[in-house]
Amino acid sequence: MGFIDDIKKRAKSNKKTIVLPETGDRRTLEAANTLLAEEIANIVLIGKKEDIEKGAEGLDLTKALMIDPSQSDKLQSYIDLLVELRKNKGMTPDKAKELLTKDYLYFGVTMVKAGDADGMVAGAVNSTANVLRPSLQILKTAPGTKLVSSFFVMVVPNCEYGADGTFVFSDCGLVQNPNAEELAAIAGSSAKSFEALVGKEAVVAMLSHSTKGSASHPDVDKVVEATKIAKELYPDIKLEGEFQLDAAIVPSVGASKAPGSDIAGKANVLVFPDLDAGNISYKIVQRLAKAEAYGPVTQGIAKPVNDLSRGCSAEDIVGVVAITAVQAAAIK
Ligand SMILES: CC(C)(COP(=O)(O)OP(=O)(O)OC[C@H]1O[C@@H](n2cnc3c(N)ncnc32)[C@H](O)[C@@H]1OP(=O)(O)O)[C@@H](O)C(=O)NCCC(=O)NCCS
Ligand SMILES: CC(=O)OP(=O)(O)O
Numbered sequence: 001m002g003f004i005d006d007i008k009k010r011a012k013s014n015k016k017t018i019v020l021p022e023t024g025d026r027r028t029l030e031a032a033n034t035l036l037a038e039e040i041a042n043i044v045l046i047g048k049k050e051d052i053e054k055g056a057e058g059l060d061l062t063k064a065l066m067i068d069p070s071q072s073d074k075l076q077s078y079i080d081l082l083v084e085l086r087k088n089k090g091m092t093p094d095k096a097k098e099l100l101t102k103d104y105l106y107f108g109v110t111m112v113k114a115g116d117a118d119g120m121v122a123g124a125v126n127s128t129a130n131v132l133r134p135s136l137q138i139l140k141t142a143p144g145t146k147l148v149s150s151f152f153v154m155v156v157p158n159c160e161y162g163a164d165g166t167f168v169f170s171d172c173g174l175v176q177n178p179n180a181e182e183l184a185a186i187a188g189s190s191a192k193s194f195e196a197l198v199g200k201e202a203v204v205a206m207l208s209h210s211t212k213g214s215a216s217h218p219d220v221d222k223v224v225e226a227t228k229i230a231k232e233l234y235p236d237i238k239l240e241g242e243f244q245l246d247a248a249i250v251p252s253v254g255a256s257k258a259p260g261s262d263i264a265g266k267a268n269v270l271v272f273p274d275l276d277a278g279n280i281s282y283k284i285v286q287r288l289a290k291a292e293a294y295g296p297v298t299q300g301i302a303k304p305v306n307d308l309s310r311g312c313s314a315e316d317i318v319g320v321v322a323i324t325a326v327q328a329a330a331i332k
Contacts, residue, residue, distance in 0.1 A: 003155050003166050003198065004292065004319045011040045011325035016118040018321050018328075019111055021104035022125045023047035026055060031317035033059040040318070041325045044117055046104040069100055069107040078110045085113070085138060109134040112303050118328035121321050123308035128173050128296065135298070135305035145300035149186045150174040150307065151193055152282045152295035153323070159289075161249040162268040168194040168202075169270050169285075172278035173296025173307055183226035184233060187271045189299040191237045194269045196330060197323065205248035205267035206230070206241025207277070211257040214244075223273050238263055245270070283309075294319045297327075304328050 001009070018041045022028045029052070032043045043064045045052055052066055069075060075097070082096040099106040108120040112135075123131045132148075141148055151170035159165030170190040175182055183206070191202035208223040209215055220242060227241035240263035247257040247264050254265025272278035286293040294316065296307040304327040306320050 003153065004294070004322065006199070007197065007319070007322045007326055008038065008040050010329070011322040012038070014325075014329040015039065015042060016325040016328045017042040017044060017116075018324055019044040019046065019108040019117045019120040020122070020317075020321070021046040021108040021120065022122050023052045023104075024055065025124045027312065027314040027317060028124055029056045029059055029061065030314035031321065032061055032064055034314065034318050035321055036061065036063045040322050043321075044108075044111065046107055067107075067111075069104065072107075074111075074114070074116065075100060078107070078114060081114055082106075082110055082138070089137075103134075105131060106134045106138075109138045109305060112305065113138050119304040119306070119324040121306050121308065121317065121324050123296075123306075124310060124312050124317060127310075128307050131307045132174060132298065132305070135301055139302045139305065141300055142302045145189070147182055147185045147189075148174065148298055148300040149178075149182075149189055150296035150298045151190050152293050153197060153297065154282060154285055155292040155294075156285060156289050157291065163198055163200045166198055167268055167270055168198070169272065169278060169282050170299075171272065171275060172282040173275070174298070176275045178226075178274065180222050180225035180229055183222065183271065183273065184229035187226070187230045187239060187269075188234045188237065190269050190271060191234065191239065193297070193299045197326065198268070200268070202237060202269045203263055203266045204230075204237060204239035204269040204271060205243045205263060206239070206271050206273075207245060207248060208242035208273060209244065210242050211244045211247040211264075212242065212261075214257070219273060226271075240264070241271075243267070292316075292319070294323055297323055303331065 079096040111117045149171040150173035154167045156165040194202040206227045210220040223242040246253040248267040251265035258264035304324045
């Protein structure tokens, strides 16, 4: 069974409730139609019922819960919750009401915080920063995590590298210019995410334009330092660097550029040195290799809120919702 079929099966076996706030977007409504028809998740759509129905011609959304924030009987309790959580950041009842009724992303995240939904997916319309800011502000980090980061699950067709063509790429969406400590934390979280979602042992490569000292530059030094920190913090994770991409995933190149390494040529978790490298690389692999690209999926938020690319398809949204449901099911 392929990666996303396995994730959908897991989501169906423990059905969760996921909020889709971008209901003015046809792809989102098509995804909701599929998610409901295939019973992958319970779906909450935020918006005015008549507006949603206008955009949903030919789709069956009768099983979705539709909530218009300004008419919701939970609105006052959400205002109170938001004020309580953010009063030391200047949140007042008036500001909270404005945010919750005008910005559906805030309403969706507050539903998740209140326990009225298990997760949220958005980003088909909104930028990553606008999707993730409310979740970072309201849900905060999971216990034991300081840094929230993100990854893509990439499923590359006809590819013998990684886990039969399946990889985690990180961070492609959130942390813009990680320092060595942050890069090490991204590596640790990504290994856990790979194992939780793909179900195989993570083999982590810390990527660079250098393999084992072949180039010198402060950018290389950062990855060398991050590798050292990650090895100390996560001694049980198979992790090494610094590697160029070919040395990380192609066995023959790994053997020639990094002889004796257990990791070179076998990596399935690719940690990029910064957001430019990660974001550009995932889009190259998605568009030129025609890979499935699910994400940006977040790691380290207390409850799952996941992002999408504005270039996503309805099928991508279905996949990210299924991943979100599986992440929600894993929360104790
Ligand atoms: C996500 C992002 C918006 C957060 O930064 P920001 O808007 O500057 O927000 P702030 O720094 O005001 O942070 C908001 C809150 O989130 C917290 N936060 C921000 N980044 C965090 C992280 N990586 N981990 C944990 N908490 C974080 C802050 O501590 C702050 O908490 P507080 O308000 O309770 O004090 C920013 O990192 C970003 O823009 N990333 C790049 C997104 C992007 O453009 N990606 C490219 C396409 S995918
Ligand atoms: C993940 C990402 O790059 O998002 P977008 O394409 O919407 O900027």
